[in-house]
Amino acid sequence: MQGTVDGFSYGLVTPLVAYLMACLGGALGLRCTTRAGLGPRSWRPGWLALGAASIGAGVWTMHFIAMMGFTVEGTPIHYDRSMTFASLAVAVVMVGIGIFIVGYRGATGTALFTGGTVTGLGMASMHYLGMAGMSLDGRIEYDTVAVAASVVVAMAAASAALWAAGQARGFLWSVGASLVMGLAVTGMHYTGMAAVEVHVHGTAEPATGESAAALLGPMMVGPLAVLVLAGIVVIFDPLVVMGRPSAPSPERLPGIPAHSPAQHSSVRSRLRARGPVEHRSRTPQRR
Numbered sequence: 001m002q003g004t005v006d007g008f009s010y011g012l013v014t015p016l017v018a019y020l021m022a023c024l025g026g027a028l029g030l031r032c033t034t035r036a037g038l039g040p041r042s043w044r045p046g047w048l049a050l051g052a053a054s055i056g057a058g059v060w061t062m063h064f065i066a067m068m069g070f071t072v073e074g075t076p077i078h079y080d081r082s083m084t085f086a087s088l089a090v091a092v093v094m095v096g097i098g099i100f101i102v103g104y105r106g107a108t109g110t111a112l113f114t115g116g117t118v119t120g121l122g123m124a125s126m127h128y129l130g131m132a133g134m135s136l137d138g139r140i141e142y143d144t145v146a147v148a149a150s151v152v153v154a155m156a157a158a159s160a161a162l163w164a165a166g167q168a169r170g171f172l173w174s175v176g177a178s179l180v181m182g183l184a185v186t187g188m189h190y191t192g193m194a195a196v197e198v199h200v201h202g203t204a205e206p207a208t209g210e211s212a213a214a215l216l217g218p219m220m221v222g223p224l225a226v227l228v229l230a231g232i233v234v235i236f237d238p239l240v241v242m243g244r245p246s247a248p249s250p251e252r253l254p255g256i257p258a259h260s261p262a263q264h265s266s267v268r269s270r271l272r273a274r275g276p277v278e279h280r281s282r283t284p285q286r287r
Contacts, residue, residue: 004073007066007193014069015186018062023182025058026161028230029099030174030181033165035237036103048103051165052096054230057223059095059123059185060088063130064220066189074200075137083133084219087126094122098158107166116159123154123185127192138200146195150188157184 008015032051036044064084071077098119105111127150134140157180164177 005196005198006069006071006073007190008069009071010069014066015190018066018189019182019186021065022058022062022185023178024227024231025054025056025061026181026185027175027178028227028234029053029055029058029095030161030165030178031234032230033099033103033162034174037166044103045100048099049096050230050233051103052099053092053226055099055119056088056092056095056122056126057226060091060126060130061220061223061227062182062185063087063127063189066186066193067130070193072136072138072198072200074202075198078135080133080135084130087130087133088219088223090129091122091126094125095119095158098122098162102162102166107163112159112163112166116162117155119158119162120151120155123158123188124151124192127154127189131192131196136198136200137202138198141197141199143195143197146191150192150195153184153188153191157181157188160184 029051032047032054036047036051039047098115098117101111101115101118105115107115128147131140161177161181161184164174164181167173
């Protein structure tokens with residue numbers, strides 16, 4: 001018997017909150033990725049790792065907040081704890097691989113394509129691994145075309161987001177990119193959910209695992225803590241907000257005093273005020 005699937009049992013509450021979480025994780029992750037290219041090279045791995053954790057945590061949190069609104073008529077839905085943890089690890093690791101590729105190779109050409117592909121596949125793998133952790137009194141089937149479309153959307157969204165992170169055009173630029181990324185990631189999720197068909201067995205046997213509220217609520221504490229930590233780092237790092245490095249100090253050569261740009265400007269203005277300088281010949285005049 002085919003069960004009635006409802007992905008919006010709480011109305012627009014779960015899609016809206018899921019979208020906001022995807023935007024938050026994307027915004028923090030993209031700013032950290034941008035920051036990795038603006039500072040010393042020794043700090044780059046730390047910034048990229050924080051960016052990967054932020055995006056992975058945001059995408060994972062988005063997925064399971066949206067899944068709280070997913071119900072199937074005639075059977076309860078439980079979740080396997082180990083599979084749910086594995087989906088979080090896959091998201092962070094694969095997103096991290098893509099971000100490190102772009103962080104060290106640049107957001108252009110082959111590096112952008114490879115990094116975006118790996119990151120998008122990580123998002124899609126997290127989604128379907130989390131779906132595999134569901135336990136219900138029935139059988140889940142997927143429409144192949146819709147699954148392929150969700151994977152393509154994930155890869156396109158990841159590539160666009162990593163390209164935007166490599167532009168380093170300021171805070172507002174990254175905010176706009178994170179809004180687009182959140183929309184694409186949430187769209188990937190609901191495109192994948194549109195591919196789901198559930199055939200209920202009707203055996204009345206209780207499904208194994210834990211309910212969504214009992215399992216996902218406590219599990220979200222860790223990813224939310226990562227997002228809070230990343231948010232604190234972004235807020236207290238002015239360079240992350242500005243999105244561009246400060247002007248380098250003038251190089252001081254041996255024996256030559258360093259002058260500020262204002263002093264150079266003052267000297268040039270005084271020379272212009274004096275007018276042309278008369279050049280005197282050093283040849284001795286005849287008497």
